[in-house]
Amino acid sequence: MVDTQPLLNALADARVRSTEPRRAVAELIASRNGHFTARELVDDAAGLRLGVGRATVFRALELFVDLGLVERLDLPSGEHAYVACEPTHHHHVVCSLCGRSTEVEDCGMAEVAREVARRTGYRIERHRMELFGVCPECRAATNWNARATAG
């Protein structure tokens, strides 16, 4: 459950209009824990009878991505997913079990990019780094289960 404010603020600020459907999508996004798919939001909206259509969800997502408040991820499965995030350059670690995601800045990635540029002669303009694993909570849960099962 992410704070709705940043998304709502963005609507207030930006050169875009603050509309009811957009606020609704912002809330749906904020109410989600980890990553989510466009379809999930569409289904949420339908389930809650928000009167927010598919196209609007996609358009709102695109808007938030442009504003840097939501990032699009490519899961290892090939699925497209999104996560709410800070509008600064950063990366995500995604939990394969619960879908929760955590932001991390740099961690040495910039240096890696520089090294790659050095070695290949490419002028690196952008990069994408996504990490997948198991979050602390799920690790704990898993260990607990393991013990419980083993015992």
Add this chain to the structure above:
Amino acid sequence: MVDTQPLLNALADARVRSTEPRRAVAELIASRNGHFTARELVDDAAGLRLGVGRATVFRALELFVDLGLVERLDLPSGEHAYVACEPTHHHHVVCSLCGRSTEVEDCGMAEVAREVARRTGYRIERHRMELFGVCPECRAATNWNARATAG
């Protein structure tokens, strides 16, 4: 234009059958310079009247990906693309201008993953790093054009 051999060898070796359609797809892949999409291969096959259908192209691509001879990329545009590559863990730098791609190993990425694990408590199980920029050839071409235009 990548060497066809690795792909053909794989077909000879693997516990999969070496069929005409698969060899054809291997050639189509090898004949490409940079990255390519499934659709491009399908169109190539159709254009050349190879009698290789859409489904077969997708199935062959999946096979080669499983064998580690082709990797699936997610371009910044969101498109899915593929590149032929060595069957070892590595990463790609992709040229945004010509689509050519170069493989790089590690370059410090493993250390970054370790650092992220340290900071977040996640157990990192896999990662994806894709770099995009302009390759040396295109940089040269671009500079040349710039000069020619400026002069």
Add this chain to the structure above:
DNA sequence: ATTTTTGCAAATCATTTGCATATAT
């Protein structure tokens, strides 16, 4: 008033699947 945004249904695209036939082993 004017411009932007919406919802809907239809259109488009990518990818997958069912299944009878053809091929590799």
Add this chain to the structure above:
DNA sequence: ATATATGCAAATGATTTGCAAAAAT
């Protein structure tokens, strides 16, 4: 012979688009 792989067309799913109506500036 037997197990696999193929082609085709149809099915699925995701995302986009046209457009008249509705809402925001």
